[in-house]
Amino acid sequence: MNDYHERLTKxxxxxxxxxxxxxxxxxVELLWDxxxxxxxxxxxxxxxxxxxxxxxxxxxxxxxxxxxxxxxTNPKYKDYLNQEKDSLN
Numbered sequence: 387m388n389d390y391h392e393r394l395t396k397x398x399x400x401x402x403x404x405x406x407x408x409x410x411x412x413x414v415e416l417l418w419d420x421x422x423x424x425x426x427x428x429x430x431x432x433x434x435x436x437x438x439x440x441x442x443x444x445x446x447x448x449x450x451x452x453x454x455x456x457x458x459t460n461p462k463y464k465d466y467l468n469q470e471k472d473s474l475n
Contacts, residue, residue, distance in 0.1 A: 394418075397447075398413060402450050402454060418438055
């Protein structure tokens with residue numbers, strides 16, 4: 387799974403220069419987890435990491451350049467991402 391997350395993190399960094407590596411990685415992990423949780427709650431069978439990667443990649447392609455703006459207004463993600471640019475605890 388680390389390979390998937392690493393590829394997606396690099397893609398997000400290419401789309402959004404406002405994020406540090408750690409913030410981009412956190413976004414990827416949050417988006418991945420959100421997709422898997424939503425899919426499971428809907429009662430659907432898990433289709434594998436390839437499907438999760440495709441969905442997260444699509445979200446990054448569509449919204450990656452604006453994710454730093456979204457974090458500032460959404461309390462759910464604000465605590466994860468409202469830290470110094472180069473370090474997440």
